[in-house]
Amino acid sequence: MLDIRFIKENKDIVEAGAKKKHIDVDIAGLIALDDKRRSLMAAVEKKRAEQNAFNEKISRAASAERTAFIADMKKLKDSMQKEENELKEVMKQWHLLMLAVPNIPDMSVPEGANEDENREVKAWGDKPQFSFQPKNHIELMETLGMVDFERGAKTHGFRGYFLKGAGADLSWALWNYARDFFGGRKFNPFIVPAIVKKEFFYGTGHLPREADDLYHTQDEDYLSGTAEVPMMAYHSGELFRAADLPKRYLAFSPCFRREAGSYSKDTKGLIRVHEFFKLEQLVLCEAEHATSVALHEEINRNFEEFVESLGLPYRRLLICGGDLSASKVKQYDTEAWFPAEGKYRELSSASYYHDFQARRFNIKYDDGEKRRYVHSLNCTAVATPRIIAAIVENFQEADGIVKIPGVLQKYFGKSVITK
RNA sequence: GGAGGCGUGGCAGAGUGGUCGAACGCGCCGCACUCGAAAUGCGGUAUGUCCGAAAGGGCAUCGGAGGUUCGAAUCCUCCCGCCUCCGCCA
Numbered sequence: 001m002l003d004i005r006f007i008k009e010n011k012d013i014v015e016a017g018a019k020k021k022h023i024d025v026d027i028a029g030l031i032a033l034d035d036k037r038r039s040l041m042a043a044v045e046k047k048r049a050e051q052n053a054f055n056e057k058i059s060r061a062a063s064a065e066r067t068a069f070i071a072d073m074k075k076l077k078d079s080m081q082k083e084e085n086e087l088k089e090v091m092k093q094w095h096l097l098m099l100a101v102p103n104i105p106d107m108s109v110p111e112g113a114n115e116d117e118n119r120e121v122k123a124w125g126d127k128p129q130f131s132f133q134p135k136n137h138i139e140l141m142e143t144l145g146m147v148d149f150e151r152g153a154k155t156h157g158f159r160g161y162f163l164k165g166a167g168a169d170l171s172w173a174l175w176n177y178a179r180d181f182f183g184g185r186k187f188n189p190f191i192v193p194a195i196v197k198k199e200f201f202y203g204t205g206h207l208p209r210e211a212d213d214l215y216h217t218q219d220e221d222y223l224s225g226t227a228e229v230p231m232m233a234y235h236s237g238e239l240f241r242a243a244d245l246p247k248r249y250l251a252f253s254p255c256f257r258r259e260a261g262s263y264s265k266d267t268k269g270l271i272r273v274h275e276f277f278k279l280e281q282l283v284l285c286e287a288e289h290a291t292s293v294a295l296h297e298e299i300n301r302n303f304e305e306f307v308e309s310l311g312l313p314y315r316r317l318l319i320c321g322g323d324l325s326a327s328k329v330k331q332y333d334t335e336a337w338f339p340a341e342g343k344y345r346e347l348s349s350a351s352y353y354h355d356f357q358a359r360r361f362n363i364k365y366d367d368g369e370k371r372r373y374v375h376s377l378n379c380t381a382v383a384t385p386r387i388i389a390a391i392v393e394n395f396q397e398a399d400g401i402v403k404i405p406g407v408l409q410k411y412f413g414k415s416v417i418t419k
Numbered sequence: 420g421g422a423g424g425c426g427u428g429g430c431a432g433a434g435u436g437g438u439c440g441a442a443c444g445c446g447c448c449g450c451a452c453u454c455g456a457a458a459u460g461c462g463g464u465a466u467g468u469c470c471g472a473a474a475g476g477g478c479a480u481c482g483g484a485g486g487u488u489c490g491a492a493u494c495c496u497c498c499c500g501c502c503u504c505c506g507c508c509a
Contacts, residue, residue: 038470042477051489076489197499
């Protein structure tokens with residue numbers, strides 16, 4: 001959600017932003033509707049003022065006089081009815097249009113129609129060179145008894161999986177390592193609900209756009225695909241002091257994604273699954289662009305350093321306008337190298353939103369002079385099991401065993417996974 | 420799941436149809452008194468939105484959404500949350 005005053009004063013910027021994101025939105029129509037909304041409000045409020053003034057008279061009047069006054073008031077009320085109904089209708093349309101206005105992408109976001117035009121801006125690490133044909137994570141993990149897809153499909157269905165043995169242990173090791181790694185960077189650990197009220201998905205921007213990709217319950221609640229939703233909802237409607245900011249959270253939750261519309265993609269393995277676990281970095285900060293930018297770089301670097309500490313080769317993608325969702329200002333993805341496939345796959349996504357989400361969640365802070373909406377940002381800390389697939393593929397040996405990265409060994413308890 | 424109770428400003432707590440955006444108290448801010456502080460006295464102290472250069476003014480808001488009424492914190496309906504008891508349960 002943008003500020004209507006900002007939209008009116010910066011019509012060209014808003015329109016150019018939508019165009020860069022390849023989103024159609026009628027800004028001129030919105031502005032015309034807003035003029036209508038304001039004139040209707042003025043008319044209705046004037047009559048209400050009249051009515052309020054009269055109410056005082058009625059309460060003071062003697063009963064004979066009162067009857068006459070009340071008759072007058074009935075007339076006034078009837079004359080108000082039409083404008084009130086019109087205003088209600090205009091407000092409804094106005095809200096819909098306001099929700100449709102996308103956030104403005106940063107200058108540094110490249111032009112581009114879709115994900116094919118995302119820009120690689122950095123690559124780190126040496127891709128492993130194997131003297132043998134590297135196996136994919138499916139074969140490796142099945143052989144090492146880390147995963148069971150067959151019973152996963154039997155139990156859950158398509159995309160189902162069980163992690164077992166070293167697969168389960170490696171998950172716990174990664175969570176615990178991440179908890180220590182990010183805890184050392186001033187993040188507060190949280191375990192958050194995954195079943196969340198529908199309204200909050202509008203706040204983050206996941207609804208209405210991604211409705212098909214979300215599971216929901218018979219109570220009309222939704223299962224969140226990321227802890228970003230409950231973690232933002234946690235502070236909804238709250239007011240901070242500037243001194244309390246920034247807030248840094250490390251939120252752990254199960255994540256549920258229907259993966260509707262991607263039925264033909266990644267149908268095997270642990271890359272694309274219906275449920276997984278994720279620790280997410282989420283930050284709320286003061287409403288300064290420079291602060292948002294600095295924190296965005298920081299939380300993205302946090303993840304890169306986490307991946308570097310594991311020794312996984314990766315690249316950083318700068319997401320182009322056409323692939324940037326409506327609510328975001330800018331996004332980096334971190335992709336790890338998957339040697340068996342011979343390509344990079346996403347491990348993390350770091351985004352900032354300015355006050356776009358905070359307006360919808362009504363999260364403010366008092367800067368000493370006035371109340372302002374906070375800025376919000378988020379970035380993956382670690383998502384299992386996808387990162388496990390990256391680890392086993394990169395650190396496999398000729399005999400099918402997998403070496404555990406040094407930093408993980410004390411959490412995993414062993415330095416190698418063998419049959 | 421069943422039964423009952425409750426939701427008012429930063430806190431506490433009145434208010435059951437009419438000058439109620441809301442008493443009293445606490446807290447907080449300013450001023451006075453004081454060398455200073457405490458105590459005391461006086462004044463101020465919600466949010467959102469619209470108009471306005473500003474001063475100021477209008478409107479809305481008593482958990483949320485609707486409704487009844489000339490008029491709703493107060494009455495009605497639905498929803499949400501909290502508390503107590505019963506049931507069930509990791």
